[in-house]
Amino acid sequence: MIELDAVVPIAGVAPVTARLRAGEIVRLTGPAPACAALLDVIAGRRAPRAGAVRRDPRAVPVLVRAGEVAPPGVAPAAAVAAWAALAGAPRMRGGAAVVDAAAALAARGAAVAAPVWLIDGAVPPATVAVVEAAAEAARGGAGAVAWRDDAGRARVDHTIALTASAAAPPPRRRGPTARVVRATPWRAIGALAAHAALAPAAWGLAAVAAAWLALAAWVIAAHQGYWTAAGSGAALVWLARLGAIGAAVIAATATAARARAAPAWPLIVRETGAGAVARIATALAIDVGGAALLAAVAIVPSVWMLDGAGAIAATLAAAVGRGAAPVVAATVAGAVERGPAPAGVGAVAGVVAAVALAAL
Amino acid sequence: MRRGAAAIVAAAVALSAVAAEAAVPLEVRAARGLAELVPADGLEVIVIDVRSGADAPAQIAIEVDGVAAADAVALAARGRAQVTVARRVPSGAARLAPVAVRTRAQGDAAWIAIELPPLAIAARPVVVFTDGAAAVVPPLDGWRRARGADAIVALPLDAPVRWPALVGAGAVVIDRPAAALPAALARELTRHLASGGTVCRVGAGAAEPRCARAQAIAVPRTRQPGDVGPPVRARARLAVGLAIALAIAGALRRRAPRWALGVGGSALVLTALAVVGIGGEGLRTRGVRAAAGGGEDWIVAELGASDLAALPVPLDGALWLEPSGATAGVIRLDAPVVAAPGSWRVRGFVAADAAGWAGGLRRIARPTPELP
Numbered sequence: 001m002i003e004l005d006a007v008v009p010i011a012g013v014a015p016v017t018a019r020l021r022a023g024e025i026v027r028l029t030g031p032a033p034a035c036a037a038l039l040d041v042i043a044g045r046r047a048p049r050a051g052a053v054r055r056d057p058r059a060v061p062v063l064v065r066a067g068e069v070a071p072p073g074v075a076p077a078a079a080v081a082a083w084a085a086l087a088g089a090p091r092m093r094g095g096a097a098v099v100d101a102a103a104a105l106a107a108r109g110a111a112v113a114a115p116v117w118l119i120d121g122a123v124p125p126a127t128v129a130v131v132e133a134a135a136e137a138a139r140g141g142a143g144a145v146a147w148r149d150d151a152g153r154a155r156v157d158h159t160i161a162l163t164a165s166a167a168a169p170p171p172r173r174r175g176p177t178a179r180v181v182r183a184t185p186w187r188a189i190g191a192l193a194a195h196a197a198l199a200p201a202a203w204g205l206a207a208v209a210a211a212w213l214a215l216a217a218w219v220i221a222a223h224q225g226y227w228t229a230a231g232s233g234a235a236l237v238w239l240a241r242l243g244a245i246g247a248a249v250i251a252a253t254a255t256a257a258r259a260r261a262a263p264a265w266p267l268i269v270r271e272t273g274a275g276a277v278a279r280i281a282t283a284l285a286i287d288v289g290g291a292a293l294l295a296a297v298a299i300v301p302s303v304w305m306l307d308g309a310g311a312i313a314a315t316l317a318a319a320v321g322r323g324a325a326p327v328v329a330a331t332v333a334g335a336v337e338r339g340p341a342p343a344g345v346g347a348v349a350g351v352v353a354a355v356a357l358a359a360l
Numbered sequence: 361m362r363r364g365a366a367a368i369v370a371a372a373v374a375l376s377a378v379a380a381e382a383a384v385p386l387e388v389r390a391a392r393g394l395a396e397l398v399p400a401d402g403l404e405v406i407v408i409d410v411r412s413g414a415d416a417p418a419q420i421a422i423e424v425d426g427v428a429a430a431d432a433v434a435l436a437a438r439g440r441a442q443v444t445v446a447r448r449v450p451s452g453a454a455r456l457a458p459v460a461v462r463t464r465a466q467g468d469a470a471w472i473a474i475e476l477p478p479l480a481i482a483a484r485p486v487v488v489f490t491d492g493a494a495a496v497v498p499p500l501d502g503w504r505r506a507r508g509a510d511a512i513v514a515l516p517l518d519a520p521v522r523w524p525a526l527v528g529a530g531a532v533v534i535d536r537p538a539a540a541l542p543a544a545l546a547r548e549l550t551r552h553l554a555s556g557g558t559v560c561r562v563g564a565g566a567a568e569p570r571c572a573r574a575q576a577i578a579v580p581r582t583r584q585p586g587d588v589g590p591p592v593r594a595r596a597r598l599a600v601g602l603a604i605a606l607a608i609a610g611a612l613r614r615r616a617p618r619w620a621l622g623v624g625g626s627a628l629v630l631t632a633l634a635v636v637g638i639g640g641e642g643l644r645t646r647g648v649r650a651a652a653g654g655g656e657d658w659i660v661a662e663l664g665a666s667d668l669a670a671l672p673v674p675l676d677g678a679l680w681l682e683p684s685g686a687t688a689g690v691i692r693l694d695a696p697v698v699a700a701p702g703s704w705r706v707r708g709f710v711a712a713d714a715a716g717w718a719g720g721l722r723r724i725a726r727p728t729p730e731l732p
Contacts, residue, residue, distance in 0.1 A: 203610030203622055210603035217596030221589040231586020231644070231701060233667030239592065293606075293622075300602070304595055 001059040001116055001144055002042060004160075007051035009037035014165035015051055022114065023141045025155060028148040030162030032121075035148040038162060039063055039118045042146065045267065058114050059144075060273055065120040071262035073202065073254070074286055078195035082282060084115060085188030086274040114143040122149060184278040189285045196289030205254050206293035209326075212246035213239075213297065233305075240301035244322035245355055247298035251291040251326035252333040252350025258290070259337035259346060266338050283334060291330035295323040321357060329354030384435075384465035385413035386420065386472050392459065394487060394525055395513045397480040402528025403446040403680070404456060404479065405693070407520065410463055411440045418465040425459050429690045432466070444693040446524055446680070451687075454481055482510035484530030489515050489545060496535050496562060503568050507531060517542055523551040523709075524680050524693055531558045533569055538731035546731065547654060551678065551709055553729045554652030561732040574729035579660035580647050583684045583703035586666030587644040601629040642669025643698065643717045649710075650724040656709040661721055663704040673698040675717070679708035 001022050006015035013034045020026055020042075028035040040046045041053060043061040062084055071079070117138060138145045147156070196202065220227065220235050220242070228234040259265075269279050302319030306312060329350035337346025389409040398404045408422055412435045422430040422443055429445045449456070456479040462471040486509045490496045493514035504512045509530040515521060526532060526548075538546050553559045553574055560569035605625030612621065647661025662684055665671060674697045675681065681696040682689065684703035698704055710718045 198619065200610045200612075203606050206622075207603045207606035207610060210599050210606055214596045214599035214603060217592050217599060221592040221596065224587070224589055224592075225585070228588075229585070231588055231664055231666035233588065233701075235588045235592050236668070239595065297602070297606075300599070301595075 001056040001114070003054040004038075004042070005052045005054065007038070007041060007053060008049040009041045009046075009162075010034060011049060012164055013037070014163045016160060016162060017051075018160045020116065020144050020146060022144055023139060024144045024157040025135060025138065026144070026146045027156040027159045028146060028162065029159055031164070032148070034162040034164075036065070036120055038160075039065075039120050039146065039148065042116070043118055059116045060114065061118055062115045062272065063118040063120065063268065065264070071258045071265050071286055073199055073258050073290060074192070074196050075199055078192055082185070082188045082192035082285070083268060083272065085185035086269060086272040086278055086282060116143055117145040117147075119145065119147045119149065184275065184281065186281075189278070189281045192282065193285035193289035193292075196286045197292040199290070201254075202290055202293045205250055205290070206297050209243075209247040209250050209294050209297040210300075212250070213243045213300065216242040216246065236301065236305050240305060240318065240322060243301040244298040244325045247294040248325040248329035248354030248357075249351050251294045252329035252347045252354060255287050255290060255330040256333040256337040256344065256347035256350065258286070259334050260343055283338065284331060287330045287334035288327055291326040294326040294330075298326055299323040325354040325357045328357055384416075384418045384420075384468060386463055386465065387411040387413065388461065388463050388472055388474055390461045390474055390476055392476045393456075393479040394485070394521065394529075395515065396477075397482045397485060397511060397513060398449050398456060399485050399526075399528030399530075400449060400481050400483045400510075401451065402449050402526075403524045403691075404449055405444065405446045405522060405525040406459070406461070406476070408443045408445070408461055408463070409440065410435060410443070412436070412438055414438070414465075420463055420465050423460075423462040423471070424690050426462075427690050430692060430695070435465075442694070444522065446691045446693050447689070448682075448687060448691075449481060449528070455479070456481060480511075482513075484509045484528070486512040486531050486533060487515060487526060487529050488512060488533040488535075489517055489519070489541075489549075490533075490535045491517055492535065496533075500533065500562065500569070504530075517545055519545075521545070521548060522693065523548045523555065523678070526552045526557060527555075529557065531560050531569075531571065533560045533562055534731070535562050537561070541731075549731055550653050550729070551656070551658075553731060554650070554656075554658040554709070555707070559731055570732050572729065572732040574650075574658075575726045577648055577650060577660075577724050577726060579707075580662050582662070584644060584646045584662035584664040585703060586642070586664040586669060586701055588666045588668050591642065591666075591668045598629055602626055605629055642666050642671075643673060645717050645720045647706075647721045648724045649718065649721040650726050651712065651728045652709055653728045653730065655712050657712050657714070657718075657723075658708075659710055659718060659721055660707045661705075661718075663698060663706055663717065665698050665701045665704060667701045669698075669701065671698060671700065673717075675706070676714065677708055677710035677718075679706050679710070681706045681708075 002020040004016050004018045006017050008015050010033065016038065028038065037046070040063070041048045043063040045063070064080060117135065135145050137143065217239055220238050224230050224235060227238060266283070269282050299319045299322060302315055302322055305315050332353040333346040333350025335346070336349045387410070390406060392406045393404055406424060410420060410433070412418055415437050417437050417439075418435045419432045420435055420441070421428065422433065424445060424447070430443045433441050433443055435441050458478050459476045460473055461476065462473045464471045484507070486500065486504045486507070488497055488500065497512060497514050500512060507530055532549060532552060534541060534549065541549070549559055553572060556574060556576065558571050558573045560571035562569040606622060609622030609625065642665060644664035644666070645661050647659060649657040649659040652658040665673070674695065677696070679696040680691060680693060681698070682691045682705055684705045696706070
């Protein structure tokens with residue numbers, strides 16, 4: 001599936017010539033930085049200093065690296081499952097590969113995408129099950145696995161050893177990123193969104209938003225006659241507005257922090273070779289999913305305003321807008337924070353967008 | 361001076377025969393004022409009596425001079441309903457124009473209308489309750505002039521007078537002890553006395569009536585805004601409960617219990633909104649109450665109804681309730697209801713052990729007034 005022809009991943013490493021075939025489990029040994037660099041080269045994240053990488057078009061690299069598995073707040077298993085789906089890997093369910101038609105075709109060598117799992121370091125426990133299942137699928141012919149794990153693996157087909165070299169390094173070149181056109185795995189993206197929406201972190205953020213709602217209600221009640229006319233129902237309008245703004249601020253801040261904490265995630269998704277629609281949908285799945293419970297909390301004050309007094313339609317319309325505020329904030333914050341903007345700009349942009357929406 | 365019961369108040373009668381197209385035949389009678397006058401700065405009380413000639417229950421609507429006075433008054437089959445409404449006597453006016461009272465059953469297109477005759481307006485009139493007006497009233501004329509009263513009017517002891525009709529009277533005179541008065545009249549005069557009115561008794565051989573008046577108390581006269589604090593704070597407590605449920609759900613390791621607690625607990629907390637009724641009665645009160653005798657308290661208060669109050673709020677008691685600062689409009693005396701948000705001025709009588717909205721009023725210790 002992948003041939004390394006005198007590849008020098010980083011300076012100071014002797015050229016490596018090796019072959020990674022479908023169904024093989026390969027172990028990398030040598031200095032950790034050199035192994036990591038070689039996995040980057042195989043994954044297409046970086047070009048080799050020297051040599052050439054010949055990659056079967058069906059081979060889609062999936063680099064799972066300790067410390068950059070998934071954005072925080074999303075279950076690693078869910079992230080890896082979505083990630084593998086983007087790469088065309090067999091569908092995962094409960095940590096096990098579902099042997100579907102694509103996997104069967106891959107096992108017979110048909111021209112369908114097959115993942116090359118590149119495991120760098122000790123992956124988190126929650127991810128191990130997914131990777132083990134992928135390795136099982138690879139042994140069946142659906143892809144291959146290259147593993148750098150200090151703890152070692154019981155069963156490997158062969159080992160690629162990296163050694164140091166005193167030869168002068170060649171100049172750096174920028175390599176192309178593999179692109180394979182395939183269907184967008186909507187099911188996996190939806191599952192990722194659901195995991196993000198129902199992750200413990202999402203519940204925790206919703207709890208913070210509810211606490212903010214309580215604080216806002218107490219402050220509004222204490223300022224009756226100042227912010228609003230005494231006895232006026234405008235107090236509830238203020239409560240709904242502040243609740244939505246608070247939820248949007250929480251959503252924007254959390255999403256920006258999550259995006260900032262996982263800078264490799266867009267790169268990881270990109271190197272799967274998935275199309276732009278799939279990559280955007282994956283990013284949105286985490287951002288929107290993570291803000292779903294916040295949106296539900298933001299709607300609560302609007303529900304409290306429903307009194308059957310004839311303004312139900314307008315109140316429901318306002319509720320939709322206030323529920324959308326955290327989602328918009330998270331989307332904008334995530335998109336900006338993953339871009340080249342300085343840290344924190346995404347959160348500010350998300351808050352501004354949400355406040356503008358909530359003010360409506 | 362003695363007049364029959366029919367002449368106590370100006371009255372009019374309309375029979376359903378005049379409205380042949382009405383599905384529910386109604387007989388309407390109405391009376392207004394004290395005999396042919398009303399006290400200046402007082403209330404023009406209109407008592408409307410409706411009888412149904414239909415064999416089925418009905419609900420009726422009543423208008424006074426085109427203003428809705430009562431909606432959905434229940435009327436049993438061949439039953440009778442009495443509605444008492446009042447209007448403030450316009451300041452500075454010398455005479456009240458005739459008033460039109462219209463009634464119709466729900467579903468009927470046609471109104472049954474009657475017209476009540478005009479009334480004179482007298483400043484601080486003396487109202488005498490007696491069955492012997494010819495003997496009692498003439499000797500009081502000098503006393504009346506000395507008190508600056510415009511007129512003196514005699515009513516029989518069985519006159520259906522209610523205490524709001526006596527507001528603005530200079531004095532009310534009786535010719536016998538309270539124990540010898542009809543119970544209904546004694547109660548209304550006791551209420552008049554407790555509300556700050558003057559009640560006098562003319563005794564045999566006495567040169568002047570002996571008068572009693574309750575000790576004056578300071579009452580609130582400024583508006584009372586409503587209060588949304590309690591319902592908003594109740595929502596804050598619900599939000600705290602929601603936060604706790606969500607936090608516990610987030611701390612659970614397994615997905616199924618987390619989902620169950622998060623969604624179920626949140627739904628439970630939010631459903632509590634409907635169960636506990638966080639709107640509540642929603643009335644903010646400011647005012648005073650004082651013993652009025654007869655197991656009642658005299659109250660003067662301003663009620664603030666917020667936008668979040670569970671309106672309409674019917675009030676128990678013999679109350680005169682109107683929007684604070686109102687100078688016109690029809691007041692329903694027999695069914696006081698806080699119908700809309702805003703400040704409401706209420707005065708009248710509630711049971712001495714009344715709680716609820718009346719429980720928050722400041723109790724004034726003063727001697728219980730007694731009829732002379």
